[in-house]
Amino acid sequence: MPEQNLSFVLEKANNVKFEDRPIPTLQSPHDVLVNVKFTGICGSDVHYWAHGEIGQFVVKEPMVLGHESSGIVTAVGDSVKTLKAGDRVCMEPGVPCRRCVRCKEGKYNLCPDMAFAATPPFDGTLAKYYNLPEDFCYKLPDEMSLEEGALVEPLSVGVHIVRQAAVKPGDNIVVFGAGPVGLLCCAVARAYGAAKIISVDMNEERLAFAKKYAATQTVVAQKESPQDAAARIVSTCDLGMGADAIIDATGAEPCIQTAIHALRVGGTYVQGGMGKSDINFPIMALCTKELNVKGSFRYGSGDYSTAVQLIASGRVSVKELITGKVKFKDAENAFHDVQAAKGIKTLIEGVEDAPALNGDSTAA
Structure with a gap:
């Protein structure tokens, strides 16, 4: 039967x-x-x-x-x-x-x-x-x-994260992680008018995909101090005083630390990936830069309908x-x-x- x-x-x-x-x-x-x-x-x-x-x-x-x-x-x-x-x-x-x-x-x-x-x-x-x-x-x-x-479900996660980052036309953003959520964050940021969208990952194959898909630039993560990694990203990608917004879609401690150092004064950091419950966090940089630090959890009001509209309109593929x-x-x-x-x-x-x-x- x-x-x-x-x-x-x-x-x-x-x-x-x-x-x-x-x-x-x-x-x-x-x-x-x-x-x-x-x-x-x-x-x-x-x-x-x-x-x-x-x-x-x-x-x-x-x-x-x-x-x-x-x-x-x-x-x-x-x-x-x-x-x-x-x-x-x-x-x-x-x-x-x-x-x-x-x-x-x-x-x-x-x-x-x-x-x-x-x-x-x-x-x-x-x-x-x-x-x-x-x-x-x-x-x-x-x-x-x-x-x-x-x-639409993972895209809605990306929509929510990018909204938390308050990405607007002309912004320069960095996204750590070129998995599905990181890639979709890049795509949504592009749809929202970001000028530079930098994807950072250890996997060069995924970075190649990210560059074809939505990122304007890519950076291969290396074993180095968070400060050196941040300086390399800022210099290589010509970010001036730092990125306007950075999204972490990995949950990896080194990525989180690097992100805080790579932000400009007054920039916005959004935690989208989940990793260890507790990490070492560069709180001095957070305070002296007066950063906006936000979490992001699933999706909220309007995110799902926005995701459907982004796909239907062709703004996100x-x-x-x-x-x-x-x-x-x-x-x-x-x-x-x-x-x-x-x-x-x-x-x-x-x-x-x-x-x-x-x-x-x-x-x-």
């Missing part, structure tokens, strides 16, 4: 399986049911798969992975007004409480009761069907593919980032590829109408 809702489930670190689960029911008249067609794999998904936890979020019960998805609406609640069955949508995977102070002030990404897909204890989107409120499903314009729709697609039954291969830093973004195709898959798969 065909499966009802085949799902890719993490039981514990290094142990995943395919499980046929019940089709979700609409929990509210404002909900929609989506047949998931494409799902990208994020570093957080891989971290849960490999370690079973991220900080305070620990996998204690089996959890469906995935949160970067697009699909086709198959059912809508009685109160849904903007979507109908057959509409193609991208899916914002975090639903806030809508009632707390953070939600009411428009920063729902900081909601303490956020239900975020594939973050314990909430199941993710790597399933045949997924249920979401209407306002967290965004109809894709006709010119956008479902594959592009799956990349995400097609080049898709370097591989795998069938649903080969989902674990995508996790191995991301862990090995193969390609930029791998997509897992939706469940085909085929006999249910059974059995465990244990990572090497």
